[in-house]
Amino acid sequence: MSSLLITNADVVTLDEENRFFENGSVYIEDQQIVAVGNFAADRYAADRSIDAGGCVVMPGLINAHHHLYSTFARGFTPPGPPPRNFVENLQKLWWKLDRALDADDVYYSALLALMHAARAGCTTVIDHHASPSCCDGSLDQVERAFRDVGLSGCLSYEVSDRNCDGEGIEENERYIRKCHAADDDQMVAMLGMHALMTLGTATLERCAALATELDVGFHVHAGEDEIDVKVTEERYGKRLMDRFMEFGIAGPKTIFVHGIHFDARELDLLHSTDSMLVINPESNMNNGLGSAPVLDMLQSGVLVGMGTDGMSSHLISQARAMYMQQRSIHRDPTLAFVEACDILLRNNRSIANRLFREPRGALAPGQLADIVIPEYVPFTPLNENTFFGHLLFGLGFAAVRTTIARGRVIVADGRIAHLDEAAIRAQCAERAPRLWQRIQASS
Numbered sequence: 396m397s398s399l400l401i402t403n404a405d406v407v408t409l410d411e412e413n414r415f416f417e418n419g420s421v422y423i424e425d426q427q428i429v430a431v432g433n434f435a436a437d438r439y440a441a442d443r444s445i446d447a448g449g450c451v452v453m454p455g456l457i458n459a460h461h462h463l464y465s466t467f468a469r470g471f472t473p474p475g476p477p478p479r480n481f482v483e484n485l486q487k488l489w490w491k492l493d494r495a496l497d498a499d500d501v502y503y504s505a506l507l508a509l510m511h512a513a514r515a516g517c518t519t520v521i522d523h524h525a526s527p528s529c530c531d532g533s534l535d536q537v538e539r540a541f542r543d544v545g546l547s548g549c550l551s552y553e554v555s556d557r558n559c560d561g562e563g564i565e566e567n568e569r570y571i572r573k574c575h576a577a578d579d580d581q582m583v584a585m586l587g588m589h590a591l592m593t594l595g596t597a598t599l600e601r602c603a604a605l606a607t608e609l610d611v612g613f614h615v616h617a618g619e620d621e622i623d624v625k626v627t628e629e630r631y632g633k634r635l636m637d638r639f640m641e642f643g644i645a646g647p648k649t650i651f652v653h654g655i656h657f658d659a660r661e662l663d664l665l666h667s668t669d670s671m672l673v674i675n676p677e678s679n680m681n682n683g684l685g686s687a688p689v690l691d692m693l694q695s696g697v698l699v700g701m702g703t704d705g706m707s708s709h710l711i712s713q714a715r716a717m718y719m720q721q722r723s724i725h726r727d728p729t730l731a732f733v734e735a736c737d738i739l740l741r742n743n744r745s746i747a748n749r750l751f752r753e754p755r756g757a758l759a760p761g762q763l764a765d766i767v768i769p770e771y772v773p774f775t776p777l778n779e780n781t782f783f784g785h786l787l788f789g790l791g792f793a794a795v796r797t798t799i800a801r802g803r804v805i806v807a808d809g810r811i812a813h814l815d816e817a818a819i820r821a822q823c824a825e826r827a828p829r830l831w832q833r834i835q836a837s838s
């Protein structure tokens with residue numbers, strides 16, 4: 396057994412009573428938190444101790460929707476005129492980039508993004524992967540990156556008919572069976588699908604049968620752009636949620652992503668099926684796609700989470716973007732601040748706790764030891780009532796001093812000591828331009 400004691404901390408537990416401990420401590424054995432509170436430093440004889448230096452200590456963040464494969468897009472401009480709409484953006488950039496990835500690119504893209512995640516205080520990532528030229532075994536490459544960094548992951552492969560019918564179904568099946576056989580809660584799996592606009596009836600039937608057989612939920616984009624609604628209505632005469640319901644895709648284990656174009660009845664269907672819905676405010680704004688009706692979603696009782704959609708691995712900036720966007724749209728400075736923090740901290744925790752067995756997202760005995768210490772000593776009162784203000788105006792700009800994932804120190808003094816970060820960056824800096832050349836050659 397290994398043990399770790401954190402002392403001299405402003406402990407933000409986010410537990411059921413939302414407790415806060417000034418000059419508090421956290422004691423960890425192996426992967427679990429054993430004690431949290433104001434107790435004497437000699438109460439536990441720990442193998443290792445960390446003096447938090449008066450900094451905030453809080454639960455590791457959870458990213459409810461990411462695309463780790465998108466890492467090498469940074470700085471790349473697709474050849475030709477810039478994409479003018481959502482479909483052109485997929486066709487000119489993302490579907491060319493994912494097709495140009497080889498297995499090592501998949502590994503290094505995930506590795507670099509997960510290193511960034513750890514440095515941004517994120518310890519669990521729900522990923523949605525695509526790499527059609529090396530589909531078979533690609534989720535093993537993503538998993539390898541998770542294990543090398545030390546974070547927890549929920550993986551799925553984006554099934555679509557865009558290259559050939561049902562592409563990715565076998566990779567999902569293989570990886571889901573692998574996770575079930577391994578019974579290792581660091582890595583879990585869902586059945587990934589792109590979006591209804593790229594999925595025909597036969598593929599949806601195959602996916603639905605497989606998910607029932609393997610008892611897993613789906614991870615699927617829905618209503619990110621009007622075109623998804625239009626294509627589904629033109630081809631099948633149905634709204635998105637009606638089409639999903641026809642195949643039994645909604646349910647408490649399923650994540651729908653975006654939902655900008657769900658109407659009130661569809662939100663009720665999400666609620667009545669206890670489905671999960673993940674918004675990605677920065678991505679939507681970047682793509683000029685408008686805004687998810689977040690307040691309506693919450694009003695409908697839907698479990699709404701938050702992701703980065705491959706934009707970055709930085710989650711606090713998503714919460715900032717979401718509340719500012721809502722205030723801007725509604726021209727109301729009273730809106731969405733608490734909701735943004737609740738979605739990021741509480742709802743993402745609820746989502747993760749549906750997918751993983753080990754409970755996480757709070758500092759309390761029995762929780763997975765996923766803990767972050769930002770380089771942040773508050774200069775105004777910090778307690779359970781003021782924390783959200785510190786989160787969005789202070790912690791979001793603070794570097795992370797220490798990240799502990801699954802009881803293991805991943806980031807220490809701002810460095811990931813168990814990885815050769817410089818060599819990994821150098822490898823990525825070599826791989827990215829070669830990937831860009833392949834994309835250009837295919838355009």
Ligand SMILES: [Zn+2]
Binds near residue numbers: 461616
């Ligand atoms: Zn996405």
